[in-house]
Amino acid sequence: MTDLFPLVVAVPLGAAYLLPLLGRMRPRWPLDLLAILVVTFVAAFTLAGLMQGTTGTLWLGGWRPGTERSIGINMCVDGLTRLMLVTIAMVSLAGVLFSISYMNRFTGKGLYYSLFFLMLAGMNGVVLTGDLFNLFVFLEVAGIASYALVAFGCESEELEASFKYLVLGGLGSTFILLGVALCYNQAGTLNMAQVAQFVAAKGINPVLTLAAGLFFAGFGLKAAMVPFHAWLPDAHPSAPAPISAMLSGVLIKALGVYALCRVFFNVLGLGGGIFPLVFMALGALSMVVGVLLAVGQWDFKRLLAYHSISQMGYVVLAVGLAGELMAKAAVEPAAAAALQATAALALFGGLFHLFNHAAFKSLLFLCAGATEYATGTRELKRLGGLTRRMPVTSACCRIAALSISGVPPFNGFWSKLVIVLALARAGHYWLAGMTVAVSFLTLLSFVKVQRYVLQGELRPELAGVREAPAWMCAAMIILALVCVGAGVLCPLIQADLLAPARDALLNGLAYARCVLGG
Amino acid sequence: MISRGMLPYLLAMVLLGIGVYAITCKKNLIKVIVGMVVAEYAVNLFLVLLGYRAGGVAPILSEGEKAADLARHSVDPLPQALILTAIVIGLAITALMVALALRIHERYGTFDLSEIRKLKG
DSSP: OGGGTTHHHHHHHHHHHHHHHHHTSSSSHHHHHHHHHHHHHHHHHHHHHHHHTOOEEEEGGGOOOSSSOOOSOEEEEOHHHHHHHHHHHHHHHHHHHHHHHHGGGSSOHHHHHHHHHHHHHHHHHHHHBOBHHHHHHHHHHHHHHHHHHHTTTOOHHHHHHHHHHHHHHHHHHHHHHHHHHHHHHHHSOOBHHHHHHHHHHHOOOHHHHHHHHHHHHHHHHHHTOGGGOTTHHHHHHHSOHHHHHHIIIIIIIIIIIIHHHIIIIIIIOOGGGHHHHHHHHHHHHHHHHHHHHHHTOOBHHHHHHHHHHHHHHHHHHHHHHHHHHHHHHHHOGGGHHHHHHHHHHHHHHHHHHHHHHHHHHHHHHHHHHHHHHHHSOOBGGGOOOOTTTOHHHHHHHHHHHHHHHTOTTSHHHHHHHHHHHHHHHTTOHHHHHHHHHHHHHHHHHHHHHIIIIISSOOOGGGTTOOOOOHHHHHHHHHHHHHHHHHHHTHHHHIIIIIHHHHHHHHSTTHHHHHHHHO | OOOGGGHHHHHHHHHHHHHHHHHHHOOBHHHHHHHHHHHHHHHHHHHHHHTOOTTOBOOOOOTTOOHHHHHHHBOOHHHHHHHHHHHHHHHHHHHHHHHHHHHHHHHHSOOBTTTOOOSOO
């Protein structure tokens, strides 16, 4: 099964070049059909991989290193990769279904699908690859496609947002490349597992610490952590709705948070507990600043974009907490078992929240898109009373809003609860309190959304509004079901989806052993 | 303090600094793009310097020569392969930036970033 995993990169990549050719044809259905087939294949394949619990390494072209340094590229499937692949496939499936009707208003649907699948291929590549430079290449493939997609509408604001995103994203990539160069200089190899072994044997040195700082800046920019967040509230709302869902739902996770976790937990190590502190500081800052900026927003999608910063703060905070505890456990053997258990709890919460955020934030962006599709505006003050006119969109929007605010029994509640519990058990009562307060502010700002969009009197100018087309509703219903399902059936997905991902990060060096030993 | 051998690396870093300065401080879109290109090339230069060795020969295996012998006195070929890829990626980014800048100029009639402000902060 591992041997076939490059297909989740290759098939979307091939489709990306095939679809613009079909785009010129009339009627349009072959184009949509091919897009659905490709994304269904990716979803089914990753789900099958998840069910079988595929783990393993593939050396592309048979360049398997013996005892010497690796010069080939490898792809590695482990628990974390499987979790990310499933998350990406889920949001992409909903995104494509939504696009079928939504993108008919734009010209160049074939080109749109082409960029969409380039982005999908890039993200899948990022989570699969086991090579630092290859990571950079896939990151750029996904990144460049996303820059172009943000500008897809070609309106003034969209172009401006895209340029801003492109400049900051490009700068981030430059930093990442420099970090990769420094790693190569020190370890003499680009293979993540071999760099990890080098760091484990020789310890971290000043050059690698500089590389770590560059990775923090680069991946932090991609993940929109707070000092590097300026581009996100412009870029994410400017894109077409399904792309906003993809960007907020998975792109910032695959390119930012996943890469951070992989590089720090599995490759560079925890630097004696200093790197996790940076994680925690960035996470807590993003969590608070994001939500404070979100509360005052009146543009539906802009409000959601600020919440993305805040919610990713939760994930990074939880992951950083786990790292801190793991570093502590390494120096205090007496309390190691208890510390490891709390670290496992924090990681579980963080990764669960990552998955949940992908589901509910994509759903919210799709709801905002459906509202905009039907009414032509996303200004909260110009909407109102849509419950009766758009029942499906409203119901889905409610579910997503309750999930993101952490109301039981929806999925967001469980992941936030676990994060708060882990923080409290680790003795960070202030941070735990802050997490709860941020959650309350989130609820507040989504009460505002409900109040202005769904409740109240229907405005006279909105009298002719009708429910969104069936494809768009289908996409929203799928994600809403995930939101409810992941909440109610939490223990069920825990064993297959989350526990292996958690263990992959928890035993940092197991990754290197898995790649090189197996 | 600074040996002569370190000088090229430091100059590459200075080049990167100039690029980052242009990206962050310049108001003209074209100058930002140029800054971006300078920063990218500084990193490429740094990468290729990492593989350089004083007096090294080109890493081309001639007939009858052993790979291990060549490796002892040749420059490292891997960074060269890497920057080829990085240059191509940089080209794609530059092309996209220029295309966006042209479109922005069509809409706003200016390259001045302080006048291109339809987005609220």
